[in-house]
Amino acid sequence: MNFNNKVAIVTGAGQGIGFEICRQLVAGGATVLLNDVDAELANNAAATINSDGGKSCVALPGDSSDISFINQIVDAAVNQYGSLDIVIANAGITLFGDFATYSPEAFNKVLQVNLGGSFFMAQVASNKMKLQPQGGSILFTSSVVGHQALKSLACYAMTKAALEMLAKNLVLELSPFKITVNTIAPGATLTERTMLEEDYERVWSEITPMGRPAYVSDIANTALFLVSDGARHITGQSLIVDGGWTSVSPLPYGIK
Template identity: 80%
Template sequence: MDFKNKVAIVTGAGQGIGFEICRLLVANGATVLLNDQDGRLAEEAATKINADNGKACIPFPGDASEISFINKMVDAAVDLYGHLDIVIANAGITLFGDFATYSPEAFFKVLHVNLGGSFFLAQAASNKMKLQESGGTILFTSSVVGHQALKSLAAYAMTKAAIEMLAKNLVIELSPYKINVNTIAPGATLTERTTEEENYEQVWSEITPMGRPAYVSDIADTALFLVSDKAKHITGQSLIVDGGWTSVSTLPHGIK
């Protein structure tokens, strides 16, 4: 897949899945604005990527759930490069909690970041892409818990299911402008965060039909296909990457 002359924004990309998506985009020719709320992580991530690929990865730290920052980031991409081809709304938070005692503060924070950030990034980006003859591509990051219930994740799962419905609705809004919109739904994935959880890899290896959790490369390779020109006729879809877990839905035990 060739991303030469493509300009992309990826949010929540200081590490994990987002970082790997940025790395592969740049390695395949794209210029990428790499966003993370943690400025140090964003700078370090861009430096790592640029060590192998010149200076095509630009750190853009900030809160991707805040509308003023979203507009600033989208405007910067277009001002710097003249166009914006790919936007991946990957930033999100997971706040576990029992439904009976889940606080309003946690509830609205999850909605603000996961839903608000995705919605308004898509809005700002698509308003720029509409002005381009080539249109553009938007990809949301959902989760398998948007398809399969897991304890203590009611609010988070709700946002992920909503993101998938947002992608479907935007088919109506954006297809006339050559903008396709899809969602990727990762399952259990080995990242810097999850590998710190006790028994994570062992538990998910036992209950995943393919015998292991996903690597970040499994998710990033799928994301690259969905934002490539090879997938321009795919829109409104959600692609689950989980080693078959949602087909059997064996619940995890022993993760602390």
């Protein structure tokens, strides 16, 4: 996919899925503003991408759920590079907890990052995209748990389902300006974080119909399609990338 002359923001991209999305965007010709709340991760990720032959990945560390920082990163894209064509709101946190004892502090933090950050990033970015004749593309990162319940993930799952409804609502708001809004819902994926979990790859290989969890490239490939010119007539949709797991939904680790 050709992303020459495109300018993109990707949040939560210091490692894992977000990093691979940035890597592929740069390889396709885009200029990418790579965000992560962890400054060391963000800087190292951008340096790694640029050392692989790219020259167009810029680290912008900061809290993507903070409205002042959202304005800063969007302004940086437009003021320094002339446009903002793609926004991938990938940043999110998972705070497991039993529903009966889940704390207000955890609840508010998950909502602030997963929903607030995505909502206001889309708001600020789309207000810039509206001024561009070519419009733009916005992509939210949801999850299979927005479709299938898993224990101890009530709050997280709620935010992911909400992002999919947000994308549908924004079709009404943004389609007249040639701005597409879609959602990708990854299933179990091998990342730096999940590979720290005991037996993660074995368990998800056994219960995923395609015989393995996703690689970050599986998710990134799908994300890039949804923000590419080849998907300009796709909006308000959520695409599940889970090797078929939600079709049968066996629970991992003996969870009941």
